Amino acid sequence: MSSIVIYFSRSGENYFGGELKNIEKGNTEVIAEYIQELDGADLFKVEPAVEYPADYMECIDVAQKEQQADARPEIRETLESIAEYDTVYIGFPNWWGTLPMPMFTQLEQLDFAGKSVKPFVTHEGSGFGSSQKDLAKLCEGADIKNGLSIPGANVYDAKETVKSWIED
Structure with missing residues (x-):
């Protein structure tokens, strides 16, 4: 059984708990790398x-x-x-309230029939917003599993949470 992480992440100036901070690695990329480490998944940014x-x-x-x-x-790259x-x-x-638009560009080009999809989001209090509804359309034919929602400020403390979610 093989897996891949398809993700979008942005480094540089980001918003954390009411203030702007510069980060070297985007929050979503931190979680993607945990998944790669814990599940052996391939990464596609x-x-x-x-x-x-x-x-x-x-x-x-x-x-x-x-x-x-x-x-x-x-x-x-596609x-x-x-x-x-x-x-x-x-x-x-x-x-x-949803995925960055470049994710729509990529996901619409893929065939999700028969795939298990495990979504995860990083945010500053807004959780998944309406992204799960959009994912249902983008990933037609997939079995969409429970998602994982992690506040950006907590990504470096989230490895155990990610591990439990992968094993779920």
């Missing part, structure tokens, strides 16, 4: 062809405009197939 602005406020402004336009931003995987972990930060 979805990266926009055009980087988001480094400034957090500008970034979320761009992200909101993309969402309002139902945009499908071009991505640097994962062509998940045929060889049984389990697909899908990770993302909650941006405006």
Whole structure:
């Protein structure tokens, strides 16, 4: 049984408990790497062809405009197939209540029929928002399992939580 983590993560200026901080590694990437370590999963990072602005406020402004336009931003590299995987972990930060739009670009191109999908989200209090409804559409034919929701400020203390969730 093989697995893959398809994720989007953003480093740089991010929001934590009411203040902006610069982080070297995005919160979602920290969790993706825990999953790789604990489950042996392959990693695939979805990266926009055009980087988001480094400034957090500008970034979320761009992200909101993309969402309002139902945009499908071009991505640097496309994962062509998940045929060889049984389990697909899908990770993302909650941006405006759902997945960042580059995740839509990637996920819409994959065939999820018969796959087990385990979503995880990093956030600052908003949890999954409406992303689970969007995931149900994006991952048509998949068995979507219980998701894992982790506040960004807690990612470095979440390894045991991630382990329990993987084993669940």
